[in-house]
Amino acid sequence: YSPWIQNLQGRREEANIVRLRRILGDAEEQVQSVESALGDGSERVQSMDAESSREEDKRTELDSQEKQLIEQLQTLISGDKEARRGREDELRQLEEERMNKEGKLREAQYNTDDSKRRTQEIRDRIAATQDLKDRVIAEKDR
Numbered sequence: 001y002s003p004w005i006q007n008l009q010g011r012r013e014e015a016n017i018v019r020l021r022r023i024l025g026d027a028e029e030q031v032q033s034v035e036s037a038l039g040d041g042s043e044r045v046q047s048m049d050a051e052s053s054r055e056e057d058k059r060t061e062l063d064s065q066e067k068q069l070i071e072q073l074q075t076l077i078s079g080d081k082e083a084r085r086g087r088e089d090e091l092r093q094l095e096e097e098r099m100n101k102e103g104k105l106r107e108a109q110y111n112t113d114d115s116k117r118r119t120q121e122i123r124d125r126i127a128a129t130q131d132l133k134d135r136v137i138a139e140k141d142r
Helices: 003-078 081-086 088-141
Strands: none
Touching: 003 088
């Protein structure tokens, strides 16, 4: 080969090396960004799990209270007529409390389901981010 062609090939190789170094630098930045996102996502999942657990505890407590109210209502209903007449106001109040607690129970269930859904979304994002990180690392290793 002539010196001119050899010089051209040398410049081409230098340009390729510079391009590859730039690509490698970009890939390293992406890996750092992915690792940061994974840390943030893990913290959010833990927070969502704790929130879901609190919602589940609330729902369990409301279930227990509802059972107690039902038992109280059954006792009142099965009592004799005169005792029932004297407790009609109390019965109405208990019924209102039961209905309020049923509403709270539905809300707690909705919040629990919503927390579980959001937790799953974050887990899916973490999995996708981990996949991206693995692909970037694999590209970097090539």
